[in-house]
Amino acid sequence: EKKDPKLSSMLKSDGGRMQYMDGLFHTEIDQDILVRRSPKTSPKSSSVGNDQEALQSVTPKKEGVPEEAEKSPLPSNYWVSPSKALIEMNIRQSEGIGKDMTKDIDDSDKLIKTKEELVDSIQKKMDKLKEEKKELTKELEETETLGKEVQKAVERKCKKQHEKDKFKTYIGDMEKIILLLLKVSGLLARAENALQSLPEDSNERLKKMAADKRDRAKQQHEDAKVLKEDIEKRSGQIEVFLQEALSEEEFADYKYYVKMKSKLTIEKQELEDKISLGEEQISALKLSIPEKH
Numbered sequence: 667e668k669k670d671p672k673l674s675s676m677l678k679s680d681g682g683r684m685q686y687m688d689g690l691f692h693t694e695i696d697q698d699i700l701v702r703r704s705p706k707t708s709p710k711s712s713s714v715g716n717d718q719e720a721l722q723s724v725t726p727k728k729e730g731v732p733e734e735a736e737k738s739p740l741p742s743n744y745w746v747s748p749s750k751a752l753i754e755m756n757i758r759q760s761e762g763i764g765k766d767m768t769k770d771i772d773d774s775d776k777l778i779k780t781k782e783e784l785v786d787s788i789q790k791k792m793d794k795l796k797e798e799k800k801e802l803t804k805e806l807e808e809t810e811t812l813g814k815e816v817q818k819a820v821e822r823k824c825k826k827q828h829e830k831d832k833f834k835t836y837i838g839d840m841e842k843i844i845l846l847l848l849k850v851s852g853l854l855a856r857a858e859n860a861l862q863s864l865p866e867d868s869n870e871r872l873k874k875m876a877a878d879k880r881d882r883a884k885q886q887h888e889d890a891k892v893l894k895e896d897i898e899k900r901s902g903q904i905e906v907f908l909q910e911a912l913s914e915e916e917f918a919d920y921k922y923y924v925k926m927k928s929k930l931t932i933e934k935q936e937l938e939d940k941i942s943l944g945e946e947q948i949s950a951l952k953l954s955i956p957e958k959h
Contacts (some may be wrong), residue, residue: 682939683851686887687932778955785951792944799937806930813837813923816916823911835925836897836904843894844928848935850890854883 820833857880864876901924909917 682856682936682943683848684932684939686851686854687847692910752779756816775808781951781955785948788944788948788951790939792948794935795941795944799934802930802934802937805926806934809923809926809930812919813927816923819912819919820908823916824907825911828909829907829911832943833904833908836900839897839900840924841927841931843890843897844931847887847894848932850883850886854880854887857883902932931948 817834817837821830824830824833857876861873861876861880864873908920912920
């Protein structure tokens, strides 16, 4: 049985952009900031629990073997996470279906049934991710509303124009650097995956082209990190005059807005990446199932 190149390529796309975003932004919300915030400007979903658990909810937690697995004729290792199951299935396809490896899957019909069940499993998780994206988008909109309130307070209470200008520039640059890092992290992930996916017998010219593309993406990522550090250095200066001009609640709202803006923007991109990957995996699985089924 021939290896399915489309399915194989989908399985190699697990290393996404988020591995290159890890640790770049400190988005933890301090307890004292939450306590001091103005109740009238607090987004509805901004509870302490939500702030701490929002990112964890994106990735389904590992669970034990479900009850249906004990009754199913499918081997137990097909009840692990979809990505792991797909990888195992692809290995079996590429090496041929041996009796020792697949004693519970002794014909193509059962293998097809396994793929169909995997499609259903991934689709259910996709539906959950899409619902989470809706909730997160709403929270991001509420955070933007809070940001506008903070900006009004700065305009009203900061007496010096250059301080107002510094604040606006900093907020704008902060948003741009988050989007830039997400973009270049995605480029780097794709370039790295493309390089790692090349067959060992690929010609040297092709290997060099892929390596050069990866290196360019890596340099862009490093340059973006330097820009981020420069922007972060300005945050201390901004906080000095904001703390003097704003009330305790307004300053807490500012700190909360800056943290949540970064946090939610990154989380939204992570959700979108997972949804996109799931759609690609479903498409690849469906293409690998014969039309008569």
